[in-house]
Amino acid sequence: MDKKISVKVCLGTTCFVMGSSNLQELIEMVPKKYGDRVEVSGVPCLGLCSIDWEFSKAPYVKVDDDVIKEATVEKVLKAIDEKLK
Amino acid sequence: MAMNTSTPKETSHLKREILVRLIKAYLSDNFEENTRLIPYAMRPKNSDVPNYRCCIFKERAILRDRAIAGLGFSIEDTDDSVLLSELANKAEKREVPDEHPLTVLTTACKGCVPSRIYVTDLCQGCVARPCVNTCKFGAISIQNGKSVIDPEKCKNCGMCVQVCPYQAIQKIIVPCESACPVGAIAKDENGHAKIDFDKCISCGKCASACPFGAVHEKSQIIDVLKNIKAGKKTIAMVAPAMFGQLPCKPQQLKEAILKLGFADVYEVAQGADVTTKTEAAEFEERLMKGAEFMTTSCCAGYNELVDKHIPEMKPFRSDTKTPMYYTAEIVKRENPDAVTVFFSPCVAKKREALQNPNVDYVLNYEEIGAWMIALGVQVAECDESEFKTQASAEGRNYCVTGGVAKAVQTLLPEEIPAHPVIIDGLTKQTVRDLKKYAKNGMCELGNLIEVMACTGGCLGGNSTVNAFKPALKQVTNYVNESKSIKEQID
Ligand code: SF4
Ligand code: SF4
Ligand code: FES
Numbered sequence: 144m145d146k147k148i149s150v151k152v153c154l155g156t157t158c159f160v161m162g163s164s165n166l167q168e169l170i171e172m173v174p175k176k177y178g179d180r181v182e183v184s185g186v187p188c189l190g191l192c193s194i195d196w197e198f199s200k201a202p203y204v205k206v207d208d209d210v211i212k213e214a215t216v217e218k219v220l221k222a223i224d225e226k227l228k
Numbered sequence: 229m230a231m232n233t234s235t236p237k238e239t240s241h242l243k244r245e246i247l248v249r250l251i252k253a254y255l256s257d258n259f260e261e262n263t264r265l266i267p268y269a270m271r272p273k274n275s276d277v278p279n280y281r282c283c284i285f286k287e288r289a290i291l292r293d294r295a296i297a298g299l300g301f302s303i304e305d306t307d308d309s310v311l312l313s314e315l316a317n318k319a320e321k322r323e324v325p326d327e328h329p330l331t332v333l334t335t336a337c338k339g340c341v342p343s344r345i346y347v348t349d350l351c352q353g354c355v356a357r358p359c360v361n362t363c364k365f366g367a368i369s370i371q372n373g374k375s376v377i378d379p380e381k382c383k384n385c386g387m388c389v390q391v392c393p394y395q396a397i398q399k400i401i402v403p404c405e406s407a408c409p410v411g412a413i414a415k416d417e418n419g420h421a422k423i424d425f426d427k428c429i430s431c432g433k434c435a436s437a438c439p440f441g442a443v444h445e446k447s448q449i450i451d452v453l454k455n456i457k458a459g460k461k462t463i464a465m466v467a468p469a470m471f472g473q474l475p476c477k478p479q480q481l482k483e484a485i486l487k488l489g490f491a492d493v494y495e496v497a498q499g500a501d502v503t504t505k506t507e508a509a510e511f512e513e514r515l516m517k518g519a520e521f522m523t524t525s526c527c528a529g530y531n532e533l534v535d536k537h538i539p540e541m542k543p544f545r546s547d548t549k550t551p552m553y554y555t556a557e558i559v560k561r562e563n564p565d566a567v568t569v570f571f572s573p574c575v576a577k578k579r580e581a582l583q584n585p586n587v588d589y590v591l592n593y594e595e596i597g598a599w600m601i602a603l604g605v606q607v608a609e610c611d612e613s614e615f616k617t618q619a620s621a622e623g624r625n626y627c628v629t630g631g632v633a634k635a636v637q638t639l640l641p642e643e644i645p646a647h648p649v650i651i652d653g654l655t656k657q658t659v660r661d662l663k664k665y666a667k668n669g670m671c672e673l674g675n676l677i678e679v680m681a682c683t684g685g686c687l688g689g690n691s692t693v694n695a696f697k698p699a700l701k702q703v704t705n706y707v708n709e710s711k712s713i714k715e716q717i718d
Binding site: 185198 | 241
């Protein structure tokens with residue numbers, strides 16, 4: 144079996160306020176949808192928000208090494224589907 | 229439970245981004261100029277324009293309007309020719325916040341069609357034509373095999389919508405109009421939503437409902453920043469719902485707030501404990517005197533509803549003051565020189581604060597969140613700091629629907645049984661119910677009516693940051709590790 148896909152939802156303060164509060168549902172939804180092919184967790188500040196003015200692109204989610212800016216549930220699910228293809 | 233009460237995500241992202249930029253501008257060495265530049269920084273030359281707007285200039289004009297609200301001014305009353313830099317200057321000089329905390333960005337309103345009845349493509353031009361036959365106003369005719377509504381004759385009664393066997397006729401709703409429990413917001417002749425402030429109870433439901441984010445709160449953030457910068461002893465009074473908003477422990481949240489420059493942090497749950505004790509005693513006394521029922525009085529939106537729309541409810545509403553009232557009284561007694569700032573989940577508290585000389589300013593949770601972003605405070609990395617006065621479990625649970633009635637019940641003697649009725653959110657229907665109870669002088673469902681303007685209680689407030697479910701979980705954890713109010717009595 145291939146390596147698991149890892150999804151890291153940033154729950155640092157910047158991302159949380161800018162919208163990852165609404166991404167917390169991914170943490171329940173992803174295992175239900177993809178079983179153990181995908182590993183999902185909420186993580187502390189990924190360090191992306193403090194670079195220059197990058198707070199405005201928060202919330203951030205990392206799918207493996209790819210960074211998703213202004214992440215939404217839909218964007219993250221799409222990125223996972225792409226990887227699983 | 230219908231729990232999706234938060235503002236659509238994209239517009240709250242915009243509103244919060246503007247707040248962060250305003251705060252950063254204020255803390256920079258050139259507040260006025262950096263404020264003027266906000267729309268340009270957000271939409272630089274050649275940047276993409278979202279497909280719902282015509283061009284970059286329109287887009288910037290709208291961002292400018294949003295920044296006006298962030299500076300605490302009315303968008304409607306501000307002349308187009310005034311520069312944001314002038315407004316920034318004015319905001320810094322302002323002594324008292326505006327009387328009404330809401331303002332509508334009408335330029336964003338344009339895309340929203342006025343409420344009307346509309347025949348969709350699903351119309352089959354059927355032989356039965358129940359729509360034509362049902363319409364009492366003769367507004368429907370069949371043209372080219374399809375039914376057509378004459379807008380001059382249509383009275384928006386919706387009968388045709390109900391009888392069409394294909395569900396081909398729909399009522400187009402205006403989100404803000406349909407969300408408002410008291411009919412205080414409507415589109416005017418120009419298609420722009422307008423709030424009638426004589427009717428408005430500041431519940432904030434229109435702000436949450438508008439998909440264009442057109443309804444804004446006038447922020448008091450600049451006023452608070454100014455006081456802190458001037459070295460005034462500024463004290464935060466944090467309403468219980470705040471403890472569900474950011475991913476950290478309550479004690480870390482206190483530390484994070486101190487980092488913003490506040491001198492001290494009080495829990496409003498401390499004032500809620502006074503409310504509970506006073507209200508339980510009042511309920512007992514009223515019942516002994518034969519009262520049929522009593523309603524709670526802690527929700528600012530509900531209080532404004534009674535004052536403006538259901539005066540006949542006044543005798544049944546508890547005379548006990550709100551948790552904010554008692555907390556502010558304690559804070560000012562202990563710190564007569566302090567500037568007090570209430571941290572609120574909703575816009576209604578801004579109105580209540582205007583009537584209370586002990587509360588100087590109100591900030592909502594979006595504004596606090598934006599402030600933390602601007603300063604780069606990571607709450608989960610903060611140390612822990614204990615509150616000097618520990619509030620009870622019941623007080624900390626005030627922000628959850630049912631929590632207030634439950635707290636009062638805890639303190640009632642056995643021979644005074646309370647039968648709580650929970651009004652979980654004001655809607656046109658629940659407003660009708662309340663009017664009925666007031667008119668009849670009784671409520672067949674119980675004798676202690678708890679009214680929360682927001683669905684879910686304060687955790688469903690219009691300017692909360694966290695989603696409802698995780699916020700509830702976090703607050704419940706805090707409640708579970710707290711002591712019961714009974715222990716304060718014994
Ligand atoms: S919902 Fe109301 S405020 Fe929002 S765009 Fe439509 S009319 Fe304007
Ligand atoms: S704040 Fe509430 S009462 Fe006022 S216009 Fe909006 S929905 Fe209506
Ligand atoms: S909070 Fe998410 S990257 Fe910093």
